[in-house]
Amino acid sequence: MDDLLAARLQMAFSLGFHIVFACIGMVMPFFMSVAHFYWLKTKNAVYKDVTKAWSKGVAIFFATGAVSGTVLSFELGLLWPGFMEHAGPIFGMPFSLEGTAFFIEAIALGFYLYGWNKLNPWFHWVTGVIVGISGLLSGILVVAANAWMNSPAGFDYINGQYLNIDPIKAMFNDAWFTQALHMSIAAFVSTGFAVAGVHALMILRRRNVAFHSKAFKIAAVFGAVAACLQPISGDISAKDVAIRQPAKLAAMEAHFHTERSAGLIIGGIPDTAGKKVDYALKIPGLLSFMATGDFNGEVKGLDQVPKSEQPPVAVTHYAFQIMVGLGMVMVGIALLYFIALWKKKHWQKAPWLLKLFVVATPMGFIALEAGWTVTEVGRQPWIIYGIMRTSDAVTPMPGVVYSFYLFTAVYISLTLIVSVLLYRQITMVGRLYDSSSDQHQLK
Amino acid sequence: MIYVVIVFLWTSILLYLLLGGADFGAGIIELFTSGKNRSRTRKTMYEAIGPIWEANHMWLIIAIVILFVGFPKIYSTISVYLHIPLVCMLLGIIARGTAFVFRNYDAVKDDMQKLYSPIFMYSSLITPLFLGIIAASSVSAKIDLKASNFPDAYIWSWLNWFSVSVGVFTVSICAFLASIFIIGQTDQPADTRYFVNKARKTIFIVMISGALVFIAAYIEHVPLMDWIFGGYPGMLAIGLASLSLLLMFYMLQKEKPVLLRLLAGFQITMILFAATYTHFPNIVLLKNEATLSLLAHQGQAKTIDSLGYALLIGSIFILPALFYLIYIFQKKENTSQT
Numbered sequence: 066m067d068d069l070l071a072a073r074l075q076m077a078f079s080l081g082f083h084i085v086f087a088c089i090g091m092v093m094p095f096f097m098s099v100a101h102f103y104w105l106k107t108k109n110a111v112y113k114d115v116t117k118a119w120s121k122g123v124a125i126f127f128a129t130g131a132v133s134g135t136v137l138s139f140e141l142g143l144l145w146p147g148f149m150e151h152a153g154p155i156f157g158m159p160f161s162l163e164g165t166a167f168f169i170e171a172i173a174l175g176f177y178l179y180g181w182n183k184l185n186p187w188f189h190w191v192t193g194v195i196v197g198i199s200g201l202l203s204g205i206l207v208v209a210a211n212a213w214m215n216s217p218a219g220f221d222y223i224n225g226q227y228l229n230i231d232p233i234k235a236m237f238n239d240a241w242f243t244q245a246l247h248m249s250i251a252a253f254v255s256t257g258f259a260v261a262g263v264h265a266l267m268i269l270r271r272r273n274v275a276f277h278s279k280a281f282k283i284a285a286v287f288g289a290v291a292a293c294l295q296p297i298s299g300d301i302s303a304k305d306v307a308i309r310q311p312a313k314l315a316a317m318e319a320h321f322h323t324e325r326s327a328g329l330i331i332g333g334i335p336d337t338a339g340k341k342v343d344y345a346l347k348i349p350g351l352l353s354f355m356a357t358g359d360f361n362g363e364v365k366g367l368d369q370v371p372k373s374e375q376p377p378v379a380v381t382h383y384a385f386q387i388m389v390g391l392g393m394v395m396v397g398i399a400l401l402y403f404i405a406l407w408k409k410k411h412w413q414k415a416p417w418l419l420k421l422f423v424v425a426t427p428m429g430f431i432a433l434e435a436g437w438t439v440t441e442v443g444r445q446p447w448i449i450y451g452i453m454r455t456s457d458a459v460t461p462m463p464g465v466v467y468s469f470y471l472f473t474a475v476y477i478s479l480t481l482i483v484s485v486l487l488y489r490q491i492t493m494v495g496r497l498y499d500s501s502s503d504q505h506q507l508k
Numbered sequence: 509m510i511y512v513v514i515v516f517l518w519t520s521i522l523l524y525l526l527l528g529g530a531d532f533g534a535g536i537i538e539l540f541t542s543g544k545n546r547s548r549t550r551k552t553m554y555e556a557i558g559p560i561w562e563a564n565h566m567w568l569i570i571a572i573v574i575l576f577v578g579f580p581k582i583y584s585t586i587s588v589y590l591h592i593p594l595v596c597m598l599l600g601i602i603a604r605g606t607a608f609v610f611r612n613y614d615a616v617k618d619d620m621q622k623l624y625s626p627i628f629m630y631s632s633l634i635t636p637l638f639l640g641i642i643a644a645s646s647v648s649a650k651i652d653l654k655a656s657n658f659p660d661a662y663i664w665s666w667l668n669w670f671s672v673s674v675g676v677f678t679v680s681i682c683a684f685l686a687s688i689f690i691i692g693q694t695d696q697p698a699d700t701r702y703f704v705n706k707a708r709k710t711i712f713i714v715m716i717s718g719a720l721v722f723i724a725a726y727i728e729h730v731p732l733m734d735w736i737f738g739g740y741p742g743m744l745a746i747g748l749a750s751l752s753l754l755l756m757f758y759m760l761q762k763e764k765p766v767l768l769r770l771l772a773g774f775q776i777t778m779i780l781f782a783a784t785y786t787h788f789p790n791i792v793l794l795k796n797e798a799t800l801s802l803l804a805h806q807g808q809a810k811t812i813d814s815l816g817y818a819l820l821i822g823s824i825f826i827l828p829a830l831f832y833l834i835y836i837f838q839k840k841e842n843t844s845q846t
Contacts, residue, residue, distance in 0.1 A: 121613055121615075124609065124613055125609055125610075125613050128605055128606065128608070128609040129605075129606055129609065131565070131605065132601055132602050132605035132606060133602070134569075135565065135568065135569055135598075135601055135605075136598050136601065136602060138569055138572050138573065138576075139572065139587070139594055139598055140598075141576070142576060142583050142584055142586075142587030143587050143591055143594060143595065146583075146584035146585075146587045146588050147584070149576055149580060149583060149584050149587070150580045150581060150583075150584040151580070153576040153577050153580035153583065153584075153807070154577060154578070154580055154807035154808060154811040155811070157573070157576065157577025157578075157811065157815065158577075158814055158815075158818065160573050160576075160577060161573055161574075161577055161814075161815055161818040161819065161822070162818055162822070163573075164566070164569055164570050164573050164822065165818070165821070165822030165825060165826060167566065167569070168563065168566045168570070168822070168826045168830075169825055169826060169829065171563045171566055172563050172826070172829045172830055172833050173829075175563060175833050175837075176833060176836075179837060183836070183837075184836075230807070230808045230810055230811050231810055232810060232811055232814040232815075233814060460587070460588055460591065461588060462588060462591050462661075462662055463658060464658075468591075468595055471595070471599070475599065475602060475603075479602070479606055482606070482610060485620070486610060486613065486614055486615075489614060489615040489616050490613075490615045492615075493615040493616065497615055
């Protein structure tokens with residue numbers, strides 16, 4: 066493995082790990098606040114129990130997300146000093162604001178976790194909402210920085226120099242809105258489905274059913290609404306990428322030849338050498354419609370991009386198929402759930418619907434990781450699109466591969482420990498949180 | 509505006525050293541406490557740092573963001589040549605942060621605690637050790653931009669007696685801060701006496717490791733004496749720190765926790781001041797008298813301006829909230845004790 070690949074993989078693993086914790090840390094506070102709101106309004110103790118159980122989850126995920134985020138702020142320089150030396154002053158604005166948002170999140174979380182019976186109940190509730198809002202803001206700001214790498218703005222690139230820097234323009238680059246929207250919704254989809262799936266499993270096992278049913282409903286509603294909004298945001302993103310980064314769209318679709326009335330390729334195995342896709346399902350004209358809004362529109366293919374500037378096609382294509390495919394499955398489950406909420410109320414307790422949610426538990430996060438693979442691999446070989454190549458940004462230090470092994474081992478062990486921890490939190494609900502349960506200790 | 513940014517950078521480093529340092533110290537003290545006293549030390553420490561422990565570590569992120577936005581050349585040079593100690597520090601940060609949460613939030617308290625606790629304690633030691641090594645390496649003129657082989661570029665840039673001694677000194681400072689901080693956190697007279705004794709010991713350790721830094725500087729030809737005693741401000745800062753240390757011994761007998769904390773904070777501020785002011789505006793001293801300067805290597809004007817405004821606006825939100833957080837939990841603790 067060469068140093069560039071090792072550095073890319075280490076960055077990918079670090080981000081892929083961080084993103085799961087960051088998403089849960091920014092979305093769960095909203096679930097928690099809804100449960101908390103119902104507790105304050107209805108004084109139904111189950112809601113208080115759910116709130117407390119979820120706040121433990123938030124604490125675990127927030128702390129793990131905070132350390133993995135700290136690590137990332139150093140890794141940017143450790144792995145990509147050539148990039149940071151030039152990019153830092155340009156796209157640093159969202160990071161400096163994110164520092165504030167994240168700090169506020171940490172402070173608000175301190176109030177929230179230790180504030181039970183110490184603060185005014187509604188002030189306490191507001192601190193929980195602030196955790197969620199500032200977490201979401203942090204996420205949007207960090208994605209705005211990533212968007213700048215896809216859509217560089219706010220400077221003039223003259224003779225290899227970065228002149229006339231304008232950090233505000235850089236932050237509000239062309240891609241920031243579409244990417245931040247898509248990512249924020251994705252965070253709600255994946256966390257909603259993951260949390261709902263866990264509670265659905267516990268309902269199916271007949272454990273603390275009242276507790277888990279309330280928790281399930283809050284998470285499932287968030288996840289289902291977000292899942293149905295995501296295709297709209299995906300459509301906005303696709304049209305945007307078609308204009309800004311045609312090479313990325315072409316790789317996503319394994320679209321080798323520029324043509325009008327281009328077909329949408331579903332599945333298949335891309336053959337880069339032969340410039341074709343085997344075993345794929347092709348819907349005529351649909352790609353043109355999705356990218357341009359016109360069935361006859363022209364979609365640029367990889368033939369328009371010099372060979373040295375083409376992203377890896379197979380990885381980007383597969384990742385894109387996984388993301389869209391799982392997204393559609395979740396839309397389907399979401400629609401069934403809405404029918405259960407409004408038309409067929411008895412479905413809400415039906416094991417088959419709960420089983421669907423259990424199956425869908427990891428789907429959101431798999432789709433999320435696949436989506437980031439599309440964004441990042443689809444931008445290659447560039448680290449700053451059209452300006453700087455990833456290979457020119459990597460650290461001159463040899464032996465990055467050892468650091469990659471080390472960090473991979475750390476992330477794998479952390480994943481295992483967090484899984485054990487969560488498993489214990491979930492199986493101990495009866496004793497720790499559900500005050501209506503017989504085994505409850507803390508009555 | 510550049511001076512606003514520099515003040516924020518310096519203040520974030522100071523606050524990280526004070527608050528994060530006390531936090532690391534909690535783990536170090538626990539490590540060096542014998543079995544029978546460990547659990548009460550741990551319990552008192554946890555109650556003290558629980559609500560603000562996340563916020564304490566944000567200062568490092570603020571400092572690093574200021575560095576990479578405002579002074580990218582400095583950030584990238586340190587990142588390249590001090591890669592190895594930075595990775596060690598990061599592993600310490602990961603291990604410590606997660607072990608702390610895991611041991612406090614695990615639903616079952618069983619043998620897993622035997623895994624979390626040592627990880628927490630040892631990483632509390634390793635992280636400030638490497639922080640000190642990194643800080644010392646950035647001024648010890650051992651980083652060689654023209655190095656042509658791996659050890660010269662990436663190992664001898666940080667592995668020397670001076671850097672290691674500053675690392676040890678940083679560890680002892682953290683232990684010192686925690687031992688002073690913990691005194692006011694208990695209302696049991698026996699515990700207080702125990703913690704006061706502990707604080708006395710850590711003060712001696714700080715003095716010994718401080719002396720070692722000077723010896724190591726002499727061995728490694730780092731002109732530390734000139735830096736600190738070459739000008740009045742440095743002499744004054746170290747003089748005041750020494751005086752306040754004497755005062756502190758007296759106060760330890762009187763058991764005045766708030767005053768003790770202020771004195772400890774004052775001493776660390778003076779030490780950081782003495783250690784940084786001579787070089788200003790240089791922040792990194794490289795081999796062959798090359799330097800990286802906060803003024804000469806700053807980003808373009810618009811970057812520095814927007815960074816300065818972002819920090820000012822941020823602090824309007826952060827500081828009052830942070831003080832209120834500390835205030836409310838200190839107050840509640842005191843009222844619940846009486």
